[in-house]
Amino acid sequence: MNRIQKIFQNRSEKVIPFLTAGYPTKESAVEMVMAAEQAGAAMVELGMPFSDPLADGLIIQEASQIAIENGVNIKWILETVSNIRMQSEMPLVLMGYINPIIKYGVDKFIIDCKNAGVDGLIIPDLPPEEAEEIVKMAQNVGICIILLVAPNTSDERIQEISQMVGVLIYCVAILGITGGQGANENELKKYLKRVEKFSSCPFVVGFGIKERVDVIEINKMAHGAVVGSAIIEQLKNSDEPVKTIGDYIKKLTRGTE
Amino acid sequence: MPYNQPDSRGHFEEFGGKYVPETLIPAINELDRLYSEVKDDSAFQDELSSLLKHYSGRPTPLYFARRISEELGYNIYLKREDLNHTGAHKINNALGQILLAKRMGKTRIIAETGAGMHGVATATVAAQFGLECIVYMGVEDIQRQKLNVFKMNLLGAEVRPVSSGSKTLKDATNEAIRDWVTHVENTYYLIGSVVGPHPYPMMVRDFQSVIGRETKEQYKELLNIKSPNNEFPSPIPDILVACVGGGSNAIGMFYPFLEDEIRLVGVEAAGLGVKTNDHAATMTKGEFGVLHGSASYLLQTKDGQIKLPHSVSAGLDYPGVGPEHSYLKSAGRVEYVSATDEEAIQSFQWLSEKEGILPALESSHALAFLKQRDNNIQDGENVIVCLSGRGDKDVHTVADYLGKEI
Numbered sequence: 001m002n003r004i005q006k007i008f009q010n011r012s013e014k015v016i017p018f019l020t021a022g023y024p025t026k027e028s029a030v031e032m033v034m035a036a037e038q039a040g041a042a043m044v045e046l047g048m049p050f051s052d053p054l055a056d057g058l059i060i061q062e063a064s065q066i067a068i069e070n071g072v073n074i075k076w077i078l079e080t081v082s083n084i085r086m087q088s089e090m091p092l093v094l095m096g097y098i099n100p101i102i103k104y105g106v107d108k109f110i111i112d113c114k115n116a117g118v119d120g121l122i123i124p125d126l127p128p129e130e131a132e133e134i135v136k137m138a139q140n141v142g143i144c145i146i147l148l149v150a151p152n153t154s155d156e157r158i159q160e161i162s163q164m165v166g167v168l169i170y171c172v173a174i175l176g177i178t179g180g181q182g183a184n185e186n187e188l189k190k191y192l193k194r195v196e197k198f199s200s201c202p203f204v205v206g207f208g209i210k211e212r213v214d215v216i217e218i219n220k221m222a223h224g225a226v227v228g229s230a231i232i233e234q235l236k237n238s239d240e241p242v243k244t245i246g247d248y249i250k251k252l253t254r255g256t257e
Numbered sequence: 258m259p260y261n262q263p264d265s266r267g268h269f270e271e272f273g274g275k276y277v278p279e280t281l282i283p284a285i286n287e288l289d290r291l292y293s294e295v296k297d298d299s300a301f302q303d304e305l306s307s308l309l310k311h312y313s314g315r316p317t318p319l320y321f322a323r324r325i326s327e328e329l330g331y332n333i334y335l336k337r338e339d340l341n342h343t344g345a346h347k348i349n350n351a352l353g354q355i356l357l358a359k360r361m362g363k364t365r366i367i368a369e370t371g372a373g374m375h376g377v378a379t380a381t382v383a384a385q386f387g388l389e390c391i392v393y394m395g396v397e398d399i400q401r402q403k404l405n406v407f408k409m410n411l412l413g414a415e416v417r418p419v420s421s422g423s424k425t426l427k428d429a430t431n432e433a434i435r436d437w438v439t440h441v442e443n444t445y446y447l448i449g450s451v452v453g454p455h456p457y458p459m460m461v462r463d464f465q466s467v468i469g470r471e472t473k474e475q476y477k478e479l480l481n482i483k484s485p486n487n488e489f490p491s492p493i494p495d496i497l498v499a500c501v502g503g504g505s506n507a508i509g510m511f512y513p514f515l516e517d518e519i520r521l522v523g524v525e526a527a528g529l530g531v532k533t534n535d536h537a538a539t540m541t542k543g544e545f546g547v548l549h550g551s552a553s554y555l556l557q558t559k560d561g562q563i564k565l566p567h568s569v570s571a572g573l574d575y576p577g578v579g580p581e582h583s584y585l586k587s588a589g590r591v592e593y594v595s596a597t598d599e600e601a602i603q604s605f606q607w608l609s610e611k612e613g614i615l616p617a618l619e620s621s622h623a624l625a626f627l628k629q630r631d632n633n634i635q636d637g638e639n640v641i642v643c644l645s646g647r648g649d650k651d652v653h654t655v656a657d658y659l660g661k662e663i
């Protein structure tokens with residue numbers, strides 16, 4: 001059983017922070033993930049920066065740009081994951097656009113992810129229509145491809161997508177990009193009820209989640225809350241990224257620093 | 258061999274596809290369904306034909322350019338897309354797509370633009386149909402295409418400056434897609450070239466194919482060959498030449514000729530030269546990847562980050578290319594070559610002085626091919642160049658380049 005499957009076996013409140021790998025610095029990367037775990041993160045998503053992130057708002061665009069300027073690439077990210085794996089058994093998911101993966105070589109990428117200790121992949125510009133091959137490749141080595149669903153995804157598609165991936169799906173809370181407004185509460189409730197009914201696997205929710213209250217609400221309706229732009233925003237004005245991450249995630253998991 | 262790309266999933270072999278966030282899938286699937294309906298719907302096609310004729314002024318002439326033909330020793334014909342309403346081929350596609358947007362009941366139109374020609378064409382049809390229109394444009398392009406920015410404003414469109422990345426067409430396209438993801442329920446994204454997720458590359462190609470269809474007919478008439486029962490095969494020119502940014506005027510010209518025995522040449526922007534870092538020669542220097550919703554050749558770094566392209570011509574300043582062109586290159590059906598900024602500017606002046614026609618800087622790249630020593634055009638051959646647009650918008654750029662003040 002893969003580390004993601006393990007933690008989603010029982011339903012507990014889960015906070016899943018998103019960090020752009022190598023932002024604000026490459027040196028702080030491992031410690032930031034460790035700080036997230038110590039602050040109560042259930043799983044961490046590491047963003048692989050891309051020059052043209054078309055599902056992301058300004059905050060993540062800027063962080064990606066800085067990470068690229070810092071020299072971050074897939075090779076370095078996988079080395080970082082290996083380093084984290086020496087200290088931690090927390091599930092780790094890489095999130096990134098398909099082009100750098102194609103350039104790296106899809107087959108090689110999947111194998112290297114496995115060897116580094118990556119548990120899952122989120123590729124926002126890879127809908128199920130284009131994902132079949134990579135899903136199979138990943139399943140063969142025990143890595144989950146976590147496909148996305150959106151508020152306008154039909155019931156049948158939710159069913160198909162969840163069956164295709166089997167382990168976990170990611171619900172985009174809003175029609176929109178990262179870093180925007182949170183979802184309308186009633187609409188979100190209706191949408192997640194639909195997902196609950198039609199998904200054959202657990203699901204987490206992201207986009208627009210900022211605070212402890214959001215985390216509590218989301219966890220009532222879903223199996224985990226992903227927090228991205230709100231965290232990256234904290235890092236923007238911080239000289240101590242490791243401490244900032246730890247403090248903010250404690251607020252999200254416990255309500256206090 | 259019959260040509261029938263793309264397949265039903267929008268793949269031209271390994272190129273094309275639908276690489277978009279899930280949020281956009283319902284919209285592009287709906288568009289795909291609707292388009293396959295209207296493709297064979299005579300009411301839709303009649304409405305479009307009528308608009309192309311009465312609003313845009315089609316058919317555009319196929320003009321024998323006598324003086325440059327005499328100079329070079331072979332016959333050069335210009336397909337005058339510059340004489341369309343709004344001054345470029347872009348209106349062919351804008352009219353087709355606005356009819357689709359209407360049918361889908363969308364009230365808000367968004368577009369990306371580089372040179373501003375597609376932005377102007379979109380603003381024009383949005384005004385004509387009474388729809389709200391927002392055009393994303395890189396701040397660098399806003400600088401070099403001020404005239405078109407003001408035109409869009411006059412037409413009632415809002416031009417939103419984009420200052421991320423290279424501040425040109427690539428970034429305007431990112432921003433348009435982000436807008437589309439956010440407002441997908443009431444918004445139609447009117448893409449300006451044969452790029453983006455399926456069905457756009459196929460649909461825009463079909464709308465632009467009017468260029469090649471007319472050319473075929475007109476060439477026959479020009480050669481004055483009467484074959485009432487089609488007992489003689491149609492005469493076919495020897496070579497077709499078109500510039501390639503995203504590739505819509507080129508594919509529009511080539512598509513009706515793909516099954517014929519004819520040389521097809523696409524000309525990309527070599528900027529300061531393909532050996533430098535400042536060019537937009539995607540086919541010559543690009544590698545396989547995914548950008549803006551489809552798989553194609555791209556200018557990218559060893560880590561798969563998109564490179565900033567360069568061309569003096571805003572409409573060619575794009576690091577990607579339509580997936581069908583990548584397919585046609587890999588299939589060996591179309592030759593892709595490039596022309597530098599310098600060659601394009603010289604060709605701009607050349608056509609102006611010799612034929613009394615100011616070509617767009619984009620189209621000037623296609624013309625530059627005629628002057629290239631290794632172009633392998635034989636004396637007496639018949640060559641048709643797609644003159645995709647007129648050059649009024651570029652006079653400031655040309656003056657700057659030549660160090661002249663207007």
Ligand SMILES: Cc1ncc(COP(=O)(O)O)c(C=O)c1O
Pocket residue numbers: 345346371372373374375449450451500501502503504505506507571572573617619620645646647
């Ligand atoms: C006059 C003209 N020609 C060509 C192009 C390039 O586009 P495409 O390659 O899609 O024809 C543009 C784009 O702005 C243009 O304005």
